[in-house]
Structures are given as structure tokens and as C-alpha cells.
Amino acid sequence: MNHSTPSILTAYDINNITLRNRLAVAPMTRVSATQTGVATDAMARYYERFAKGGFGLVITEGIYTDQRFSQGYPFQPGLTDTEQALAWRSVTDQVHAQDAAVFAQLMHAGALSQGNRFTRQTAAPSATRPKGEQMPFYFGEGQYPVPVAMTDEDIADAIAGFAQAAKRSVLEADFDGVEIHGANGYLLDQFLTAYTNHRNDRWGGSTQQRVGLILEVIKAVREAIGGAPVGVRISQGKVNDFGHKWANGEHDAEVIFGSLKDVGVDYIHVTEFEAWQPAFASSTTSLAALARRHAPGVVLIANGALHNEEHAKAVLADGADILAIGKAALANPDYPNRLAGGHTLSAFDTSILGPIANIKESELAM
Numbered sequence: 001m002n003h004s005t006p007s008i009l010t011a012y013d014i015n016n017i018t019l020r021n022r023l024a025v026a027p028m029t030r031v032s033a034t035q036t037g038v039a040t041d042a043m044a045r046y047y048e049r050f051a052k053g054g055f056g057l058v059i060t061e062g063i064y065t066d067q068r069f070s071q072g073y074p075f076q077p078g079l080t081d082t083e084q085a086l087a088w089r090s091v092t093d094q095v096h097a098q099d100a101a102v103f104a105q106l107m108h109a110g111a112l113s114q115g116n117r118f119t120r121q122t123a124a125p126s127a128t129r130p131k132g133e134q135m136p137f138y139f140g141e142g143q144y145p146v147p148v149a150m151t152d153e154d155i156a157d158a159i160a161g162f163a164q165a166a167k168r169s170v171l172e173a174d175f176d177g178v179e180i181h182g183a184n185g186y187l188l189d190q191f192l193t194a195y196t197n198h199r200n201d202r203w204g205g206s207t208q209q210r211v212g213l214i215l216e217v218i219k220a221v222r223e224a225i226g227g228a229p230v231g232v233r234i235s236q237g238k239v240n241d242f243g244h245k246w247a248n249g250e251h252d253a254e255v256i257f258g259s260l261k262d263v264g265v266d267y268i269h270v271t272e273f274e275a276w277q278p279a280f281a282s283s284t285t286s287l288a289a290l291a292r293r294h295a296p297g298v299v300l301i302a303n304g305a306l307h308n309e310e311h312a313k314a315v316l317a318d319g320a321d322i323l324a325i326g327k328a329a330l331a332n333p334d335y336p337n338r339l340a341g342g343h344t345l346s347a348f349d350t351s352i353l354g355p356i357a358n359i360k361e362s363e364l365a366m
């Protein structure tokens with residue numbers, strides 16, 4: 001991408017929020033809060049760099065939403081009490097001072113929790129052990145535990161947790177909007193996914209029923225925060241099942257994206273390993289294009305290896321409005337400024353994330 005694709009560097013509005021360009025930092029968990037989930041100075045400096053480097057929008061790492069089952073990792077930040085919420089102000093103030101907007105990503109880890117200071121028990125739609133192994137760079141080791149199947153009360157608590165965390169995001173922490181993490185294998189995606197959701201109540205069954213919890217969370221969050229932007233992140237792949245594909249292919253895409261539009265979400269953030277690739281083996285259409293087709297008029301963010309001009313252009317042509325950049329933003333916190341100036345990009349160095357994925361002093365010096 002360079003001067004030949006100026007549109008990515010032009011302003012764009014989400015609701016009443018004007019972004020100076022269409023480049024967002026993708027949400028990335030960096031386990032750098034205090035043990036009690038309070039955002040730190042290092043985090044404020046870390047996020048400020050992206051805003052200074054020209055990103056129009058910063059989406060935070062996944063933030064846990066309640067004091068029961070939502071926390072996924074030790075040193076993950078939370079939004080569950082006033083102390084946690086007010087600590088985020090040092091982040092939001094720094095980002096705003098650099099003329100960027102910042103959205104809080106709200107996350108419930110469900111069965112993939114590998115460190116929760118409130119309980120050792122994990123909870124999920126069904127008592128099925130997750131595939132794969134815990135992530136060492138987030139302090140995990142070995143198999144995931146078998147979760148308890150959530151009761152109606154647990155589900156109501158989880159919904160209320162999202163709504164309350166959203167309220168704190170906007171009213172106390174001064175975020176410009178929120179993104180509900182419905183992707184990558186965490187709780188809401190566990191409900192959406194047939195093989196992790198064996199329920200036969202209103203939350204399980206058809207795709208329409210399995211997407212139901214995401215829709216209820218969006219409604220509750222909307223009611224909690226009124227007009228501030230409410231987005232949702234959706235994926236097929238999961239941190240513990242990278243290549244997962246929706247069983248009913250394009251039909252599932254129609255049900256999922258269509259019902260997200262109908263419930264009135266402000267933006268849909270789709271993430272795939274390579275966002276420009278066909279979403280299904282039987283199709284030539286990307287997930288972004290399917291979201292565009294079935295959720296017309298809803299702002300569309302696309303993510304997945306889009307730090308390449310040709311691929312970025314393909315996804316924009318598929319209908320994406322904003323591109324979210326992950327690892328390339330870690331390597332180039334000034335990615336938009338480099339694009340604007342025609343400068344080359346630094347390659348991503350995996351050592352940033354090892355042995356633990358916490359924020360490194362060397363990064364803050366970049």
C-alpha cells in the first residue's frame with residue numbers, strides 16, 4: 001500500500017466518531033496489567049505509540065468483564081470495578097491527545113480461561129474439554145480443564161457483565177466505543193460453534209440459536225451505553241482450532257451477519273488468517289465480502305495479514321471500510337505514518353512475544 005491507495009488514509013466516521021484514517025490497531029492481549037487487572041503506565045505508553053504513529057483507531061486487547069468466569073489470563077486488564085475503569089483513563093487520555101479514537105474490546109474467555117483470580121473453575125456452554133493446549137506465552141501449560149456447563153443464571157450474569165463493563169468503558173474510562181469479542185474461540189464463539197455447544201435450550205441448536213447469545217449481549221450493551229459505537233468481532237478460526245470453518249458455509253454467514261445487522265450492531269470486525277482468501281473451500285468469496293453482502297450498511301472492519309498493498313486493496317474492494325493491523329503494528333507502531341511517507345516497514349520479530357507476551361521495554365523505545 002502506498003500513495004496509489006489514498007483512500008485508506010482518508011477520514012471515516014463510525015456513528016459520531018470521526019477517524020482520521022481507516023487504519024486500526026487490532027486487539028492484542030499483552031498481559032501487562034497488575035495482578036488485580038489494573039492498567040499500568042507501560043500500557044499507556046504502549047497504546048500512545050500507535051496513536052502517535054498515525055492510527056485512526058486503537059482497539060484494545062481483550063478486557064475481562066466480570067468477577068466470575070470471564071478472566072482469561074493472569075495480568076489481563078479488567079473493567080469490573082471503578083479502580084480498573086479509572087486506570088484506563090491514562091490510556092484513553094494519551095490516545096485522545098494524539099487525535100486517535102480508542103475502543104475497549106470486551107472479552108469473556110469461557111472454557112479457554114487459563115488464569116482467573118476469582119475462581120479456578122472454567123465455564124462454557126457445555127462441559128466439553130476444549131481442543132488444543134493452553135498458551136505458554138500467557139502463562140498456560142497443558143490441557144484446558146473441563147468447564148462447567150453454564151446455568152441460565154450464569155448466562156444472565158455473563159450478559160450483565162458485558163453491559164456493566166461497557167458502561168464503565170464509556171462513562172468512567174472514556175473509551176469512544178466498545179467491541180464485543182465474539183471471535184477466536186472465547187465464550188461467545190463457544191456458544192456459536194456447534195462442537196462446543198451441545199445445549200438443547202434456547203442457546204443451542206441451529207446457527208440462529210447459537211448466535212443468540214451474541215445478539216443478547218449486543219442488545220444489553222447497546223442499552224447500557226446508548227449512542228456510542230458498539231461493534232462485534234467474528235471469526236471462524238480459534239486460538240485453539242486455527243483452521244475451523246463454519247459447518248454450513250455461506251448459509252451460516254448469511255444467518256450470522258444478517259442477524260448482527262438486524263440487531264443493530266454498528267460495526268462488524270471479521271478476522272481470518274488471510275482476510276482476502278475465500279472463506280470456504282467451496283467458494284471464491286472472502287468472509288469480508290460475505291459480511292458486506294449480508295450486513296449492508298454496517299461498518300466493516302477486516303483483519304488478517306493486511307499489511308501488504310495488494311491484499312489490503314483486495315479486502316477494500318470486497319467492501320471493508322477499515323483495516324485492522326496486528327503483528328505489523330507491533331513491528332511498526334507508526335505504520336500509518338510510514339505508509340503516508342512511503343517508508344519501508346520493519347519485519348515482525350517474534351521475540352517481542354516471548355517467552356511471555358507482555359509489553360517489553362525495548363518495544364516502548366521504538
Ligand SMILES: Cc1cc2nc3c(=O)[nH]c(=O)nc-3n(C[C@H](O)[C@H](O)[C@H](O)COP(=O)(O)O)c2cc1C
Binds near residue numbers: 026029183328
Ligand atoms: C500477541 C497477540 C495477542 C492477541 N490478542 C487478541 C485479543 O486480545 N483479542 C482479539 O480479538 N484478537 C487478538 N489477537 C489476534 C489479532 O487481533 C489479529 O487477529 C491477528 O494478529 C491477525 O492479524 P495480523 O495478521 O495483522 O497480525 C492477538 C494477536 C496477537 C499476535
